[in-house]
Amino acid sequence: MKMSEIKEFSLPEIQKKIRELGEELLQLQLRKQTGQVEKPHMIKSLRRDRARLFTQLRASSNSPKS
Numbered sequence: 779m780k781m782s783e784i785k786e787f788s789l790p791e792i793q794k795k796i797r798e799l800g801e802e803l804l805q806l807q808l809r810k811q812t813g814q815v816e817k818p819h820m821i822k823s824l825r826r827d828r829a830r831l832f833t834q835l836r837a838s839s840n841s842p843k844s
Contacts, residue, residue: 796835
């Protein structure tokens with residue numbers, strides 16, 4: 779997911795996506811512990827996507843309301 783895509787999301791969409799990615803990340807981490815992950819690179823990708831979403835969420839909430 780790119781920042782240009784994320785910037786088009788509304789605040790509720792960003793919050794929903796953060797929850798979804800968090801749940802998916804948790805599942806991947808649990809499967810990694812049991813050795814059942816076929817795509818370990820997805821963990822890194824999900825963590826970065828969540829960080830991008832949190833960055834946009836913070837920027838959106840700090841922007842002046844005019």
